[in-house]
Amino acid sequence: MSLLKIARMGHPVLLRRADEVKDPHDPEIRRLITDMAETMLDIGGLGLAAPQVYVPLRLFVWRNGDDVAALINPEIALLGPAEAVGWEGCLSIPGLRGAVPRAERVSFRGLDLDGDMVEGEAEGMLARVMQHEYDHLNGVLYPMRMNDFSLFGFNEELARAAGGEAAIRTGRAAEPRPEAAT
Numbered sequence: 001m002s003l004l005k006i007a008r009m010g011h012p013v014l015l016r017r018a019d020e021v022k023d024p025h026d027p028e029i030r031r032l033i034t035d036m037a038e039t040m041l042d043i044g045g046l047g048l049a050a051p052q053v054y055v056p057l058r059l060f061v062w063r064n065g066d067d068v069a070a071l072i073n074p075e076i077a078l079l080g081p082a083e084a085v086g087w088e089g090c091l092s093i094p095g096l097r098g099a100v101p102r103a104e105r106v107s108f109r110g111l112d113l114d115g116d117m118v119e120g121e122a123e124g125m126l127a128r129v130m131q132h133e134y135d136h137l138n139g140v141l142y143p144m145r146m147n148d149f150s151l152f153g154f155n156e157e158l159a160r161a162a163g164g165e166a167a168i169r170t171g172r173a174a175e176p177r178p179e180a181a182t
Contacts, residue, residue, distance in 0.1 A: 063129075
């Protein structure tokens with residue numbers, strides 16, 4: 001296992017559609033997923049997509065309670081019209097946060113680490129993380145989803161304006177107003 005280098009905003013790998021994983025049973029895919037999980041946990045991220053580690057393949061990992069889950073060749077569908085605006089950060093855009101509108105519920109399907117088909121639904125923060133990581137597979141970074149750039153900035157400045165760094169980390173800072181996102 002090894003820690004992987006994170007691609008930062010501006011690198012072309014983050015702006016292209018990632019390729020399908022042809023053989024999910026390939027030992028290199030398992031190694032990649034293991035290294036991505038280790039990297040994500042080491043940095044303190046909630047999710048990590050393969051393009052973020054310079055690998056243009058359609059897979060991502062995310063924190064699932066105390067465990068890490070993976071989805072290979074995922075498909076995500078938005079469920080219902082309900083949308084929420086919430087703070088997001090990104091390992092590929094260090095030091096910045098923004099208020100991003102996302103569907104409150106999604107369905108997902110794809111292959112797990114063993115190559116077995118999995119499907120389910122997610123809501124709340126998990127739905128947000130899955131949409132964020134899925135966007136990476138399609139060359140989309142969260143600022144491209146933002147509607148109100150007055151709710152985008154450096155963590156330190158947002159924290160100062162909202163009453164402390166802890167407020168940003170917990171998502172309680174200057175709560176984005178849905179009406180401000182139109």
